[in-house]
Amino acid sequence: MGRYLPILARMRRKKGVLIPIEAAILRCAVDLQRRGEPEFHGFFIAKELRDRDEARRLTAHGTLYKALDRLEKAGLVQSRWEDPETAASERRPRRRLYQVTGLGERVATESLRVSPSPRPKPGLEPA
Amino acid sequence: MRIELASAVTRSWVRLYTRRIDADVRASRIAEIESDLWEHRRETEEAGTDPSDAGLQVLARCLAGMPADLAWRSGAARRARSSRRREPMNDLIRRSWWLVPAVLVGLFDVMLFLAQLTHFFGLMEFEPRVGTRLAASAAWLLFAVCIAAGLALRDRRPQRAGVLVIVGSVPALLLVWMVVPPLLGVAAIVGAIYHMTTAPSPTRAPA
Numbered sequence: 001m002g003r004y005l006p007i008l009a010r011m012r013r014k015k016g017v018l019i020p021i022e023a024a025i026l027r028c029a030v031d032l033q034r035r036g037e038p039e040f041h042g043f044f045i046a047k048e049l050r051d052r053d054e055a056r057r058l059t060a061h062g063t064l065y066k067a068l069d070r071l072e073k074a075g076l077v078q079s080r081w082e083d084p085e086t087a088a089s090e091r092r093p094r095r096r097l098y099q100v101t102g103l104g105e106r107v108a109t110e111s112l113r114v115s116p117s118p119r120p121k122p123g124l125e126p127a
Numbered sequence: 128m129r130i131e132l133a134s135a136v137t138r139s140w141v142r143l144y145t146r147r148i149d150a151d152v153r154a155s156r157i158a159e160i161e162s163d164l165w166e167h168r169r170e171t172e173e174a175g176t177d178p179s180d181a182g183l184q185v186l187a188r189c190l191a192g193m194p195a196d197l198a199w200r201s202g203a204a205r206r207a208r209s210s211r212r213r214e215p216m217n218d219l220i221r222r223s224w225w226l227v228p229a230v231l232v233g234l235f236d237v238m239l240f241l242a243q244l245t246h247f248f249g250l251m252e253f254e255p256r257v258g259t260r261l262a263a264s265a266a267w268l269l270f271a272v273c274i275a276a277g278l279a280l281r282d283r284r285p286q287r288a289g290v291l292v293i294v295g296s297v298p299a300l301l302l303v304w305m306v307v308p309p310l311l312g313v314a315a316i317v318g319a320i321y322h323m324t325t326a327p328s329p330t331r332a333p334a
Contacts (some may be wrong), residue, residue: 057188060192061188061192062191065160069152084259
C-alpha cells in the first residue's frame, strides 16, 4: 500500500515506539494485573479503556486488535486461546486471553513516567 | 440498526479482509472478532442498552477500525510472503525432489509416444499390426498426460495428483532392460507416495 501512497511510507511508525493506544492498553493491562486480573480478552480491555478515559465509544475492532498484535510481536504481551471446554460450559465463543510480560510491565512503567495516563475513576486505583 | 445486522456486517468485513492470508492467522482473527461481538452483545443485554444503539456502536467500531484492518492485512500478507521467500533450501528439496524424476518419466512417455507414432507412419505399408501400434502410441500419450495432470494438481489435490503420477510412471517399470527409465519410474512413484502422505490437506482451517 505504501508503494502506491508514498505518504503512508513517511507516516510509518518507527520500530520500538508505542503509539498512544498501545501505551494505554499496556498501562491498563498492568493495572488489571495489579488488581488480580492477570489475563484479559480484547473486549474486556476495550471496556476498561472506555471506562478509564470516560469515553463514550469502545475502541474500534481494527485499532484494538492491530495494537494487541503489535504488542505481542514486540514481546510486551503474550496470548493464549482459552480452553474450549471453559467456553463451551459458558456457551460462548472461545476468548483469546492476553497477559502482560515482564518486559511489557517495565515498558508500561516507563511510559507512565514519560506521559502519565489519565486519572483512573474512583475505585479503580491499583491496590 | 439491529445488533445482529451490525454483527453480520462486521463478520462479512472480517472474512473479506482476511482472504488470501495465512489460514491460521485468518482463523484466529475471525475467532477473536466473533468472541468480541459476543461479549459486546452480552454487555448490551446486561446493561439494558437500546438494541439499535448497540447495533450502531458495533457498526461504528467496525467502520472506524477499517483503516487499521487494512494496514494489519498488508503487514500479515507481507510477513507471509517473506516467510515463503525464507523457506530453507532443505525443505524445498525435501518437498520437491520427486518432481525431477516425474518430469523425466513424463518426457520418456512422450518420447515413446512419438517413437511409436513415427514407427507407425514410417512402416505403415509393411506393419501388419497397425492397430496395436496405434493403441500403444495412444497409451504412452495417456501416461504422459497423467503425469502432467498429476504435477499440475500436486498442491490443490495431493492425493489425486499422487495417483496420477503413479499411473503415468508404472509403465516405465516394465522396460527393465533400459535401466534408467525404470529407476526414474521407481523414484517418481516413491516421491508421489511421499507427497500423498505428507502434503497438507487443502481443507479450510477450523474456526
